[in-house]
Amino acid sequence: MAAPSELSYISALRALASHPGARGLQDDVAVLEIGDQQLVITHDMMVEGIHWLPGQDMADVAWKLVAVNLSDLAAKGAKPIGVILGQTLDRDQDRFLSGLEDALRTFDVPLLGGDTVSAGGGPVSLGLTALGKASCDPVPSRSGARPGDILYLSGPVGAAIIDFEAIKAGEAPLGSAFLRPHPLLAEGQALAPMVTAMMDVSDGVLLDAWRLATASAVTLSIATDDVPLAAPEDRREDALRWGDDYQLLFTAPAHVELPVKAAPIGTVEEGEPPLLLDGVAIFDPEGLGYQH
Template identity: 60%
Template sequence: MDEAAFIAALRALAPDPAARGLDDDVAVIALGGEHLILTHDMMVEGVHWLPGQDPADVAWKLVATNLSDLAAKGAQPLGVLLGYGLGGGEERFLVGLGEALLAFAVPLLGGDTVRRAGAAAHGLTALGRATCLPVPTRGGARPGDALWVTGMLGDAMLGFEALRDARSDRDTTRFARPVPRLAEGQALAPLVGAMMDVSDGLLLDATRMALASGVTLAIDSAACPVPADLPATRRRDALAWGDDYELLFTLPAGQAPPCPATCIGHAQPAGAAPLLLDGAGPQGRLGYQHQQ
């Protein structure tokens, strides 16, 4: 069973409104006068990080990727719970974990440890509180909205390749130690129609937003912000690679965002394809998906 089929089957087991149909990367629980935001991500050696990569970077990225889901909801982090598989590299992992907790001002609240066999795998649950209501979703884009993205797309891809090839000619930080857009998410949350983070590739995540919103999103590839040294022939690769952890969001036409961002397209009434790239349905790989 591949990832999409498994998640589809899980939806039957998650009817509670807090689960948001398992379509939104987070759960939202009303608690008194507050709304609690919960998310959980796992990382596996050889899938999310390279064998032999510094465990301090693994710990940082585990925290950052979960906080990125909170950022896409405009949430303020409250704490994290760690699930860790013992099996080597613990000293360096603890260094990176401490650095991430300090950098993002988020406390470790608990978790669990096991002795693993085989490839390393770790999980983290992040908890936050909503800073505005309604909490943004993927499903709020409307025809006529402008589509925006923060930051740069493709830096993580180039950083991964340099790290994989043991090259020192490029900064690998954007892959090894991404920074969640927490401040930007909180500033955008009261204004956006739809918002999510770009983790699996711009094209795949934009398709998910379009399907959730019931619109077609039209993207201009030339407008997408990419590194200056990215070869022109690799622009399409950068839009489908992922690990960017930028925020993808919609705003009403003519409204400027309160943080640095680039307008890369617009929403239009739903058509034959949920996503258009330069006027046509994109062919080939859209992003990263876990297969059998």
């Protein structure tokens, strides 16, 4: 969980982000008008020991660094233009390079630039800036959910925690959910013109739903049994609170026919609290997911 000092620091940063394109630092991305285009920009970091397990293959780490940033573009319906890499140097650059190459080729995104510096003896620290072109106007935000909308999730969650636990126990994971997630770029672009709000699920369905609700100043009433699982039923509570699944969480008017399959998991209602989980009011995000 984020320490209180970290949360107050982020609030202070928001005061410096008064440009409308910054979206109040509440939307994973910035949106800039450049001529007649809208540029979507995101930056996510990963730090050794925090975002990946010691000893993990750096090829998977490089893949994930690209994927999590492209997932933020996906949630805005943006088409990736390129990425800029900042990294402190690691002992295993060959594996890193191999995974980076895999990811860039798979998602057809070029490396545009960056910076490479010594880690100064500390853990490896990675940052990626991803740039994309908006595919529709307005670019979906977290703040547009309206009472009467339906809340959807693009697919099941839980695969990442199950795989993470296997890897931590020294076993082979069932799939690629934790190590090599896939950003839902095509789905995001198809959905973007129809949604009222959209974000990717990186920190847990419940916590991210809480954030979408507070940004939109609405209540999201979620039937937790309706959240599709890619984990055993007895792990439902964990799967709802664990991140790294990179599904799209979005709201759309009830009459809209969706262009991609998605599970309705709740409804949008007026006012407070941010969440109604099976009818129970949740005001405090503490315990809902992974805050960082």
